[in-house]
Amino acid sequence: MTISQFLLLGSALFSMGLYGVITRRNAVLVLASVELMLAAVNINLVAFDSYFQDQLKSGQMLSLFVIALAAAEVAIGIAIVLMIYRNRQSADVDELSEMKG
Amino acid sequence: MSFLATILPQIILATEEGVEGSGHTEEFVPGITSGPLVEYAWLIVVVPLIAAFLIVFFGKKSPFKGWLMAWLSIAFVAVYGTILFILNATQGIVYYGQVEIARIGDLVLEWGWSVDGLSIMMYFLVGVVGTLVFTYAKSYMEGDVRFTWFFASFSLFAGGMLVLVSAPNLIQLIVGWELVGVASYLLIGHYWEDYDNVDAANKAFMVNKVADAGLFLGAIIMAVSVGSFRFNDVIDVVVKGEAGPLSQYAFWAGLLLFIGAMGKSAQFPLHVWLPDAMAGPTPVSALMHAATMVTAGVYLLGRLFPFYIDVSGLFAGDVRNIIIVVGGLTLFLTGFLAIVQDDIKKVLAYSTVSQLGYMVAAMGAGAYTAGLFHLFTHAFFKALLFLGAGSVIHAVHSNNMSDMGGLRKKMPITFWTFIIGTLALIGVFPFAGFFSKDEILASMAFAGESGQNVANFILILGIAGAFITAFYMTRLVALTFFGEYKGHAHPHESPKMMAYPLIGLAVFALTAGWANIPGVYNGFTEWLATRVPLTGMGDHEATGFDWPLVLLTSGIVIASVVIGWLIYAKDAETQAARDRLRIPVLWPLFENLYYIDDFYMSGIVRPTMGPLAKLVLWIDMNIVDGIVNAIGAGSIATAKAVRITDENVVDGMYNATGAVTGATGSVLRRTFTGHIQQYAAFSFIGVLVIVVLFIVF
Numbered sequence: 001m002t003i004s005q006f007l008l009l010g011s012a013l014f015s016m017g018l019y020g021v022i023t024r025r026n027a028v029l030v031l032a033s034v035e036l037m038l039a040a041v042n043i044n045l046v047a048f049d050s051y052f053q054d055q056l057k058s059g060q061m062l063s064l065f066v067i068a069l070a071a072a073e074v075a076i077g078i079a080i081v082l083m084i085y086r087n088r089q090s091a092d093v094d095e096l097s098e099m100k101g
Numbered sequence: 102m103s104f105l106a107t108i109l110p111q112i113i114l115a116t117e118e119g120v121e122g123s124g125h126t127e128e129f130v131p132g133i134t135s136g137p138l139v140e141y142a143w144l145i146v147v148v149p150l151i152a153a154f155l156i157v158f159f160g161k162k163s164p165f166k167g168w169l170m171a172w173l174s175i176a177f178v179a180v181y182g183t184i185l186f187i188l189n190a191t192q193g194i195v196y197y198g199q200v201e202i203a204r205i206g207d208l209v210l211e212w213g214w215s216v217d218g219l220s221i222m223m224y225f226l227v228g229v230v231g232t233l234v235f236t237y238a239k240s241y242m243e244g245d246v247r248f249t250w251f252f253a254s255f256s257l258f259a260g261g262m263l264v265l266v267s268a269p270n271l272i273q274l275i276v277g278w279e280l281v282g283v284a285s286y287l288l289i290g291h292y293w294e295d296y297d298n299v300d301a302a303n304k305a306f307m308v309n310k311v312a313d314a315g316l317f318l319g320a321i322i323m324a325v326s327v328g329s330f331r332f333n334d335v336i337d338v339v340v341k342g343e344a345g346p347l348s349q350y351a352f353w354a355g356l357l358l359f360i361g362a363m364g365k366s367a368q369f370p371l372h373v374w375l376p377d378a379m380a381g382p383t384p385v386s387a388l389m390h391a392a393t394m395v396t397a398g399v400y401l402l403g404r405l406f407p408f409y410i411d412v413s414g415l416f417a418g419d420v421r422n423i424i425i426v427v428g429g430l431t432l433f434l435t436g437f438l439a440i441v442q443d444d445i446k447k448v449l450a451y452s453t454v455s456q457l458g459y460m461v462a463a464m465g466a467g468a469y470t471a472g473l474f475h476l477f478t479h480a481f482f483k484a485l486l487f488l489g490a491g492s493v494i495h496a497v498h499s500n501n502m503s504d505m506g507g508l509r510k511k512m513p514i515t516f517w518t519f520i521i522g523t524l525a526l527i528g529v530f531p532f533a534g535f536f537s538k539d540e541i542l543a544s545m546a547f548a549g550e551s552g553q554n555v556a557n558f559i560l561i562l563g564i565a566g567a568f569i570t571a572f573y574m575t576r577l578v579a580l581t582f583f584g585e586y587k588g589h590a591h592p593h594e595s596p597k598m599m600a601y602p603l604i605g606l607a608v609f610a611l612t613a614g615w616a617n618i619p620g621v622y623n624g625f626t627e628w629l630a631t632r633v634p635l636t637g638m639g640d641h642e643a644t645g646f647d648w649p650l651v652l653l654t655s656g657i658v659i660a661s662v663v664i665g666w667l668i669y670a671k672d673a674e675t676q677a678a679r680d681r682l683r684i685p686v687l688w689p690l691f692e693n694l695y696y697i698d699d700f701y702m703s704g705i706v707r708p709t710m711g712p713l714a715k716l717v718l719w720i721d722m723n724i725v726d727g728i729v730n731a732i733g734a735g736s737i738a739t740a741k742a743v744r745i746t747d748e749n750v751v752d753g754m755y756n757a758t759g760a761v762t763g764a765t766g767s768v769l770r771r772t773f774t775g776h777i778q779q780y781a782a783f784s785f786i787g788v789l790v791i792v793v794l795f796i797v798f
Contacts, residue, residue: 093776094776
């Protein structure tokens with residue numbers, strides 16, 4: 001398997017995630033899309049780690065950190081979304097436009 | 102003239118050798134040239150000035166309303182001056198202190214204090230005479246509305262004179278000169294409620310200013326051609342006999358400086374201010390005519406004496422003939438005016454002018470010691486006479502002798518001290534004036550015989566002057582103290598504060614002449630020695646009396662007294678007595694003061710004043726007002742321009758800044774939609790741009 005296949009997979013995943021983040025209206029799905037983007041990054045990290053034969057496996061280590069961070073982020077994100085939903089009976093991102101300038 | 106045989110060879114020798122050859126028995130070697138005594142001598146000058154300043158501000162609350170402060174300051178000068186005087190007499194002092202004040206290019210302005218024979222003599226004179234006059238003045242001025250102010254001005258007067266006589270350079274001399282001028286103006290116009298007194302003060306100031314123009318020009322010429330304001334530098338050039346810029350302009354410098362001296366020392370025809378200066382309180386007259394002010398001109402001639410005596414023939418020797426003629430005319434002509442005056446102070450004033458003529462003529466004859474010796478003795482007896490006159494005026498409440506008479510029994514102390522002063526003034530042995538006047542006449546005779554032809558003529562005037570002096574003084578004494586009392590007040594002897602200074606001055610009037618007795622004691626000559634040995638400058642030291650001259654003068658004086666007594670003693674100042682002397686042409690001439698005042702008034706003052714006033718008015722109305730108006734209009738125009746600039750440019754800049762910020766804001770706010778996903782898209786695009794840029798560059 002060549003590195004380009006992994007990178008293609010990563011970029012495909014990232015693009016799908018990005019598309020989801022920008023277009024999805026449900027906040028939960030936006031968070032899920034963010035997870036997709038992070039997963040794409042993790043794939044890249046691990047792919048490059050293996051490609052460069054890194055003795056310290058820093059790519060893998062970094063992806064572990066990213067996974068841990070993602071878990072934490074989702075935990076907080078879901079909590080916020082839950083609170084918003086509770087207050088507004090909706091998790092539609094389009095309606096959260098109080099910060100309009 | 103027997104002394105000539107012994108003196109002349111020495112003088113010729115001295116002249117040939119310049120200053121190196123000394124006609125003195127030994128060359129003058131100063132004993133004290135440093136040390137705290139001379140280094141702190143500047144206190145003499147500063148203390149009265151500080152006192153004047155303090156009296157102005159705190160005088161009314163201080164003891165005796167400022168008098169004590171004034172008196173202490175002048176007494177300090179007297180004590181310091183006396184110490185210096187005694188030490189100078191015993192050991193000799195020469196010291197010149199200098200403090201640099203400012204430097205403008207090569208021009209150095211200095212303040213300094215001379216402590217040499219000439220200055221010490223003046224310190225002593227100002228201090229001692231001043232102390233006695235200040236003592237007297239307390240009693241005399243008692244109850245005056247401006248008592249405190251009077252003593253402030255009086256201290257300033259003495260302080261100004263001390264600045265003048267302590268000056269080691271021309272600039273400081275001019276400063277002192279003008280200080281004395283302004284203080285005299287204040288004092289002459291002390292009773293300014295009376296317009297005549299204001300006129301007199303103005304006259305004194307103006308006449309002095311005319312002469313001061315000469316002083317300034319002379320000082321400038323001298324300073325520029327020597328390159329220094331210091332007297333010592335001038336005298337160095339003169340003593341070395343260097344032909345240079347100074348010798349080129351020496352005549353003019355000498356003449357102009359002498360014109361300055363003529364003003365202050367009231368020489369004919371600039372004497373007109375001095376008799377009018379009698380408008381001031383009598384103590385002022387006493388001090389002004391004795392130690393301060395009028396002696397300034399003679400002092401200046403003394404200070405620059407080597408320049409005038411001109412051993413090398415390169416400098417202002419020619420001016421000396423002018424000086425002696427001016428002095429001679431002054432002593433002769435003004436003496437007559439004293440005969441016709443009724444105001445007792447004016448008699449004494451013209452007498453002062455006449456005596457100043459003697460001093461100046463002596464300077465012109467090259468008699469440094471004689472001229473200054475007469476200044477020295479004259480200060481005492483003229484102060485005495487003025488204070489005596491003040492005492493009389495105080496008693497009879499009038500200045501006019503026609504209101505006096507018969508006062509000798511009512512005012513014995515005043516009478517006897519006045520007699521001593523009179524005898525000293527007319528030159529009766531052994532009073533002070535005898536020695537000094539004799540020395541002047543002897544010096545003139547000597548100068549005449551050693552080639553200054555005009556001196557012979559002035560000698561005759563001098564002897565005639567002795568006759569006139571004795572005559573008017575006899576008249577004064579006869580009219581004031583003898584005969585019947587003609588006034589209306591009830592005269593009484595003056596208080597002790599006024600009587601004691603008279604006695605003190607009488608002692609000096611008797612003894613001051615003994616400082617220089619020809620052939621016996623030549624102390625004064627040595628005291629006066631400055632850094633330049635005097636002989637060799639033409640000054641001569643008499644080895645004995647010039648007996649024919651002494652006997653001639655004394656005989657003339659006695660004859661004059663007898664004639665005066667015969668005329669005035671019996672029916673003193675009745676109209677008949679006056680008429681007996683009415684010589685047709687001369688008398689009106691004297692009574693009208695030779696028409697000099699009239700000439701000045703209608704010949705100079707009015708012709709200049711009228712057109713000048715018009716010119717000044719025109720200048721004021723057109724040029725000055727024009728300038729003022731132009732400045733006003735310019736200010737308004739500027740203000741308008743500033744306003745326009747402010748309203749448009751400055752405010753515009755602020756408004757523009759605000760507007761731009763607002764516009765930018767309203768454009769940018771559209772991007773803030775509130776849609777998080779849009780923000781995320783922007784962020785991504787931003788990252789993408791950065792990445793692209795990173796790759797490309």
